[in-house]
Amino acid sequence: MTVETIPGGVYTPITTFFHEDYTLDLKTQVQHAKFLYDNGIQGLVVAGSMGEAAHLSSHERYTLVKTLREAIPDPQFKLIAGAPPLNVQDGIKESVQAKEAGANFMIFLVPGFFGGHLTSQQGIVDYFHAIADQSALPIMVYNYPGVSNNVTLTIDTFHQLSHHGNIVGVKLTHFSLDTYTLLGKDIRLHKNNFSPFTGLGQVLVPAMAVGIRGTIDGLSGVFPKVMVRLFELIKQGKWEEAGELQFLVTQADMMIGDYNLVGTKFAINKYHGMGGYLAGRPPLNQGIDGGKFKKYEEAFDELMKVEKTLA
Helix, strand or coil: CCCCCCCCEEEEECCCCECCCCCECHHHHHHHHHHHHHCCCCEEEECCCCCCHHHCCHHHHHHHHHHHHHHCCCCCCEEEECCCCCCHHHHHHHHHHHHHHCCCEEEEECCCCCHHHCCCCHHHHHHHHHHHHHCCCCEEEEECHHHCCCCCCCHHHHHHHHCCCCEEEEEECCCCHHHHHHHHCCHHHHHCCCEEEECCHHHHHHHHHCCCCEEECHHHHCCHHHHHHHHHHHHCCCHHHHHHHHHHHHHHHHHHHHHHHHHHHHHHHHHHCCCCCCCCCCCCCCCCCHHHHHHHHHHHHHHHHHHHHCC
16 A cells, blocks of 8 residues: 655644634634645644644544635645544544545654653554554654653654554654754655654754755744745755745744744734634633733744745
8 A cells, every 4th residue: 555655845733713612713714724725835734732632622623624625625735633642542533534534644642641651662662553553544753742741752763663654754843953864864764755844943944954854833824935935945955045034933933932822823813814812722711912922023023024025
């Protein structure tokens, strides 16, 4: 069986929009997704960590994927279905419903509940193999130590995972450039159809310089053309121009590091007028205001100027 390869490029881990009563705001969700599609984004992570996977029911995650696939039926526009931490059996079930809804891939967090008490990483390999053996979709590994009890995968673990035909990539949401290099430049991983992406657009230039295939970055939900332009400059080897744009991107991306999805929603509304309720579900229902955003406003305003100049 031939398993689909994840195309390189810029992907957006979209926020999930709600009404004030916390029901899904599907109208805004489609509006935002079409905006990203029209401006060059390669695909979306739907109901991932940025999309509050852990605050959604299984049916709501299905509804989000199905709604967006119906709104954007283009098969070249990839949908990566997210999920909260799940046991193997529920992970397999989630993959089945995600495929039915129209997703191309699934992404699963590294299981981190027991953190440093794991005696080895073989159990993590066994976990992903058990899901991948029966998953209805090819799967990505989500290595995000910040939400996985500081569990970081070793290079040996990545090699073991890459040998499974139904495990096709990883999202690296950390700053370990040695890991980026050892994954991005290893031809054996490429031959195994295993593609590494950074989850941090603020390091896209150094990441792609060592073979990382692109980014799954929250700032692209606000400035899609900027992030696509940065990706293209790197691909073209225009390093000086890419470095200058990277500087602006990194300045703005610091806001997402501080305020995550509620800050992202605020920025989407401020610069594009999308969304009414600008926070998440409890405990993320407080949101931020213009005062908290102010120290990042200059960087965002500068990026918005750039965004408007791009075709």
